[in-house]
Amino acid sequence: xxxxxxxxxxxxxxxxxxxxxxxxxxxxxxxxxxxxxxxxxxxxxxxxxxxxxxxxxxxxxxxxxxxxxxxxxxxxxxxxxxxxxxxxxxxxxxxxxxxxxxxxxxxxxxxxxxxxxxxxxxxxxxxxxxxxxxxxxxxxxxxxxxxxxxxxxxxxxxxxxxx
Numbered sequence: 588x589x590x591x592x593x594x595x596x597x598x599x600x601x602x603x604x605x606x607x608x609x610x611x612x613x614x615x616x617x618x619x620x621x622x623x624x625x626x627x628x629x630x631x632x633x634x635x636x637x638x639x640x641x642x643x644x645x646x647x648x649x650x651x652x653x654x655x656x657x658x659x660x661x662x663x664x665x666x667x668x669x670x671x672x673x674x675x676x677x678x679x680x681x682x683x684x685x686x687x688x689x690x691x692x693x694x695x696x697x698x699x700x701x702x703x704x705x706x707x708x709x710x711x712x713x714x715x716x717x718x719x720x721x722x723x724x725x726x727x728x729x730x731x732x733x734x735x736x737x738x739x740x741x742x743x744x745x746x747x748x749x750x
Contacts, residue, residue: 698739
């Protein structure tokens, strides 16, 4: 199975260059710095969120416990990839000089179940936050100090009109 090329299969074509005059963006579509987005064609977008680590074995074991399973694939001896959803992956890469500086947040629809499952696998959150709108975030820190957060919608009990 050819996972890596498919996971990197994204492209966007921009026919306008920065500063080039072109037709106005369609109603409701804001123009962005760097060119006219009305001529931007997105064919497929894949997200690979990378996390630099110092110790491959320790990180692979920790992320397997955090994410609830072994890597989806291992492209080489310094990387491991977990596919979180179609065309959405998180990966570790051994780069000791950059380890500990990554911040990744993954929004899930089952936050409470995920936190409970992660605790059962021996990993407790470093902190938990609830924002003014009720959105919640649970933060974990890997052995290098990288921040991996899981966000979720307000809990049912905190939603307006719910007990």
